[in-house]
Amino acid sequence: MFLIHCPYCGELRDEQEYRCAGEAFIQRPGLDCTDEQWGDYVFNRTNPKGKVIEQWAHSAGCRKLFVVERNNVTNEIYAVRTFESYKEQA
Amino acid sequence: MKYSWLEVFKAGFSGQKQWPAAWPEVSPKAAYDVVIVGGGGHGLATAYYLARDFPGTRVAVLEKGWIGGGNTGRNTTIVRSNYLWDEATNLYEHSMKLWEGLSKDLNFNVMFSQRGVYNLGHTLQDMRDIERRVNANMLNGVDAEVVSVAELKERIPILETGKQVRYPVMGASCQPRAGVARHDAVAWGFARAAAKHGVDIIQNCEVQALDIEAGRMKGLQTSRGYFKAERVGCVTAGHSSILAAMAGIRLPVTSHPLQAFVSEPMKPVLHTVVMSNAVHGYVSQSDKGDLVIGAGLDPYSGYSQRGSPHVIDHCASAMIELFPIFSRVRLNRQWGGIVDVCPDACPIISPIPQVKGLYFNCGWGTGGFKATPGSGHVFAHTIGQDQPHPLAAPFHINRFVTGALIDEHGAAAVAH
Ligand SMILES: Cc1cc2nc3c(=O)[nH]c(=O)nc-3n(C[C@H](O)[C@H](O)[C@H](O)COP(=O)(O)OP(=O)(O)OC[C@H]3O[C@@H](n4cnc5c(N)ncnc54)[C@H](O)[C@@H]3O)c2cc1C
Ligand SMILES: [Zn+2]
Numbered sequence: 193m194f195l196i197h198c199p200y201c202g203e204l205r206d207e208q209e210y211r212c213a214g215e216a217f218i219q220r221p222g223l224d225c226t227d228e229q230w231g232d233y234v235f236n237r238t239n240p241k242g243k244v245i246e247q248w249a250h251s252a253g254c255r256k257l258f259v260v261e262r263n264n265v266t267n268e269i270y271a272v273r274t275f276e277s278y279k280e281q282a
Numbered sequence: 283m284k285y286s287w288l289e290v291f292k293a294g295f296s297g298q299k300q301w302p303a304a305w306p307e308v309s310p311k312a313a314y315d316v317v318i319v320g321g322g323g324h325g326l327a328t329a330y331y332l333a334r335d336f337p338g339t340r341v342a343v344l345e346k347g348w349i350g351g352g353n354t355g356r357n358t359t360i361v362r363s364n365y366l367w368d369e370a371t372n373l374y375e376h377s378m379k380l381w382e383g384l385s386k387d388l389n390f391n392v393m394f395s396q397r398g399v400y401n402l403g404h405t406l407q408d409m410r411d412i413e414r415r416v417n418a419n420m421l422n423g424v425d426a427e428v429v430s431v432a433e434l435k436e437r438i439p440i441l442e443t444g445k446q447v448r449y450p451v452m453g454a455s456c457q458p459r460a461g462v463a464r465h466d467a468v469a470w471g472f473a474r475a476a477a478k479h480g481v482d483i484i485q486n487c488e489v490q491a492l493d494i495e496a497g498r499m500k501g502l503q504t505s506r507g508y509f510k511a512e513r514v515g516c517v518t519a520g521h522s523s524i525l526a527a528m529a530g531i532r533l534p535v536t537s538h539p540l541q542a543f544v545s546e547p548m549k550p551v552l553h554t555v556v557m558s559n560a561v562h563g564y565v566s567q568s569d570k571g572d573l574v575i576g577a578g579l580d581p582y583s584g585y586s587q588r589g590s591p592h593v594i595d596h597c598a599s600a601m602i603e604l605f606p607i608f609s610r611v612r613l614n615r616q617w618g619g620i621v622d623v624c625p626d627a628c629p630i631i632s633p634i635p636q637v638k639g640l641y642f643n644c645g646w647g648t649g650g651f652k653a654t655p656g657s658g659h660v661f662a663h664t665i666g667q668d669q670p671h672p673l674a675a676p677f678h679i680n681r682f683v684t685g686a687l688i689d690e691h692g693a694a695a696v697a698h
Contacts, residue, residue: 193591207590240527241524
């Protein structure tokens with residue numbers, strides 16, 4: 193069990209208030225892509241062991257989506273960030 | 283040695299202390315025809331059927347820890363074949379038939395106990411799904427029946443069938459031939475039988491890199507040196523994506539912890555297996571007497587063989603509502619295993635199109651123990667003949683390109 197700091201509510205809340213929506217920053221291919229590329233986009237995942245970058249929703253709170261950088265072996269949370277903060281960085 | 287009552291009798295003269303090791307400690311060879319990565323039940327079964335059905339093939343099983351230390355030794359051992367779709371039913375029923383002769387075939391008592399499995403329904407939709415699945419099962423020649431609340435009350439007296447609970451039971455499906463088996467015995471039985479057919483079982487041997495040249499398997503780099511092998515079968519459950527990354531590919535799976543817990547041993551109180559998708563939990567009683575209770579997946583990816591406490595909390599509450607008599611039972615142990623979940627809740631049993639000689643058997647998620655013999659059998663033939671066994675063909679990895687998924691979420695989700 194762990195606590196997540198919601199960047200919008202500004203509060204440290206129990207994980208059960210949140211919903212994990214899988215790996216973040218998956219790029220949707222163009223409409224002219226092959227079946228292989230489309231299958232890769234829809235189904236394949238990196239599924240790494242260790243550091244994961246995921247999207248989480250504060251579903252029982254503000255319902256906003258943001259990014260959690262987490263270690264999926266220890267459940268240590270490295271960073272909680274808004275999507276905008278990645279754009280600014282890029 | 284062939285195990286028999288006579289051997290047990292003879293060993294009695296020396297206080298049952300003269301038993302030889304069930305399989306020998308081997309010194310690894312430098313090259314094999316086929317290397318199986320992962321010494322769980324599926325890997326060991328694959329090796330056994332490969333060595334048995336393709337004599338002369340040099341086979342090794344490489345296991346990073348000890349055999350059966352993964353999900354094979356961590357699961358709640360439910361064996362059933364009442365899936366919805368033809369493809370899945372055929373595969374699991376193939377496995378069920380192998381289970382029925384397994385102890386004899388392996389000359390090892392896997393304690394397969396066909397005590398029946400009940401899947402409870404708590405809503406009208408549950409009951410419609412149950413009826414549909416039971417009908418589909420019967421059409422496929424799989425034993426199945428719809429059971430009313432009155433019958434349930436008679437057959438499982440300790441089950442709460444009253445209306446005063448939050449989610450009253452409305453009925454159930456039952457597969458009488460389903461049941462449980464002894465998980466460790468399955469790993470040991472397959473290991474012993476495989477070793478007898480010449481398979482080298484190499485423990486404490488972690489595969490660290492796959493040696494691939496021009497799209498062909500050449501060998502494996504491990505913590506115990508390099509092995510040459512032109513055919514490699516990866517059967518590593520929750521760690522399949524890690525092995526796939528060594529081949530530069532990605533798989534349609536996500537790894538999650540799945541938890542279970544057992545109570546202190548008790549006198550017999552539950553003679554069958556009861557599962558409920560709706561309230562989320564299932565229970566059986568082991569031959570040792572402990573209640574074996576299975577919970578759900580952590581709702582996010584993870585590789586910690588531990589799991590989140592709120593998941594077992596939720597499951598324990600459901601259990602107490604179903605079986606009020608369990609409310610003062612003390613729990614002994616809790617653990618987690620890492621399961622690799624596929625989008626359609628069906629496995630991948632497949633050659634890998636990008637690499638000649640590389641095969642994957644994974645994606646069994648929360649429910650692969652029941653398939654151990656069948657999975658090993660069809661995977662062995664897929665590798666041995668370098669083409670998918672007919673029962674394995676629908677589980678080719680290409681279905682995630684063509685879209686021909688086999689959606690078993692209804693029959694597979696919580697109900698392992
Ligand atoms: C709590 C729980 C309850 C379950 N309940 C049921 C149930 O009731 N019924 C049912 O049918 N199924 C159940 N399952 C699912 C079932 O346990 C699995 O689907 C099945 O055991 C998978 O078998 P396997 O041999 O593929 O995997 P495993 O037994 O996990 O074997 C994989 C092996 O690969 C090894 N490995 C990994 N990486 C490497 C590497 N790099 N090099 C070498 N070796 C490596 C691991 O150490 C491991 O021993 C449950 C699972 C869990 C966790
Ligand atoms: Zn919030």
